[in-house]
Amino acid sequence: MRFADLFLTAIEALFAHKLRTFLSLLGVIIGVFAVTALISLGEIATYGIRRGLEQVAGRSIFVQGEWAPGQPPVRFREADRRLLSALPVRVIPYVFAFAVGRDERGKPVEVRVLGVPGDLPELDPGVELAEGRFYTASEAKRGLPLAVLTQAAKEKLKASVGKRVELAFGPRRARLAVVGTTKPLGGLFATFNRPQAYVPYRWIWQNVPSARRGRYDAFELKVRPGVEMKLVADRVKALLEKRYGEGRIQVQSIETFTQTLSQITLMLQALLGGIGALSLLVGGIGIMNIMLVSVAERTREIGLRKALGATAAAIRTQFLLEATLLTLTGGILGIALAAGVLYLVVAAVPFFEVFILSPKTVLLALGVSALVGIFFGVWPADQAARLDPIEALRYE
Amino acid sequence: MALVELQGVAKVYRSGSGRRTVEVMALKGIDLTVEEGEFIAIMGPSGSGKSTLLHILGLLDRPSAGTYRLAGQDVTALDETEAARVRNRTIGFVFQAFFLLPRASALKNVELPLAYRGVPLRARRAAAEEALAAVGLEDRLDHLPSELSGGQKQRVAIARALAQEPAILLADEPTGNLDSESGREVMRLFSELHARGRTVVIVTHEPEVAAYAHRVIRMRDGEVVADEVR
């Protein structure tokens, strides 16, 4: 028999029992749905994480002291800043402080205060202005009481550009002029949109009791283009650990983030892929079962076909095709289901920014479903092919 | 050259296992020659081995001993695939229970053996239409078996065998499931086919059916006990 005829024969057989065909497919549908959705979700999540990280960190390295029991916290000096400036990086020093403001109803609002140099958006492309301006380098040098608020801080404190905002640093109250606001971060890091205020670090040194003049809490290093991030990060760690002790320096870069994140994603994908594989196994056994039932039911038909000249190979191919078409149909339905669900998830969850269903994933899912059909169809097809025509014709 | 030559063909069925194995000698050394163009009826009581003989003639079964030559070729020990090929090209079967595919139209049913021969769709459709016309069913091409009477079903089965242009037509009690009028119609059809030169072998236990044949072979307990040409 020609292949096209075998193919048609298989399709006709499947259409003869539509409901049963569909029900037997559920396992495969769910299995393929799981595999497809989970691989795709992995891709979508990875994309979101990378985008988010690049937006926030760019080619940045963050250097902070590492807390150690019984030791005073590491606070960097001007000498450290000079030391790091000799590397192919731009150094942005940070002084951290903590303040409490009041919302319109007089309730306290916690505000993280970041002491940074002037013209920060020029140093750090991750900081984008929404309104007003950033205080200048010379304003910062003079330690003027100026502040740039994040979106969240502006809203909570009911502040606006050109007005003053009152913040309490412990017992000390201070009034700062708001000169600008920054844009909120998107995607993954939307949760970082906390009330924050950028102020000149000199102003913190001069006005905040807990601050120590001339000391920095952290450095953000903007690595020059074309320079290997990892080399710089290792060098920074080595230089500073020589001064502050082994294990007292924490160096983080986008690379370390993405490495851990992609490891987590991989593990997640493997786990979820495993669940998919399990449902495919169960689905495949379901297919094998339905095919065995079908062979038993159609024993006479098989006998007749053989009597009319069907070879064992033709019968085997017909039943294998039936099983494979069955699982491929399940695969297509599973992929469609996955596409629908992913689309909704991406639309609903802000963390997932773009809908990704790569051709690679679709092909993989189709290949897997076909393989399930072939693998679990072989045995029933063999049973059919081996039927003795007379026995089959006698079969009641 | 004879179309069919059986020499000492025996068939032993074993059923059960171990000590309870029972051996049934369904055929005990049959010698039989069928010439081209003959119309033969095989008669005999139930269990005498008629169907077994027909199955061996049709290459659905293999003799336990003896040799079988079909159209000059020794077909005693063909393998599965070769046997399927010979069945497809040389042998037309008609069964008591019709054996039509229930979900396929009359036309599709008749096309089936040609599909297994690899005949392209148009050619086999034309051949199937012609065969159905030859059995008087040209206006029932698209009917499903369930929409046909018993006699019509058997005519579809005969058309299916005809479409194969077989060297020999084998029928096992083809009127067994039919009322007497439909049975007569079917037998008239076989006579007509014989008149046009086909070789026909029919198994039956009804004398009226056997009356259409030109040669009657009587069997009992797996042996040929009489062979009369009229």
Ligand SMILES: Nc1ncnc2c1ncn2[C@@H]1O[C@H](COP(=O)(O)OP(=O)(O)O)[C@@H](O)[C@H]1O
């Ligand atoms: N598959 C089989 N297994 C065991 N015995 C069988 C089988 N087929 C037929 N027989 C036996 O062989 C004998 C001949 O059977 P069969 O050819 O069907 O007779 P008929 O068609 O003349 O009624 C019977 O005794 C029957 O029981």
Ligand SMILES: [Mg+2]
């Ligand atoms: Mg019989």
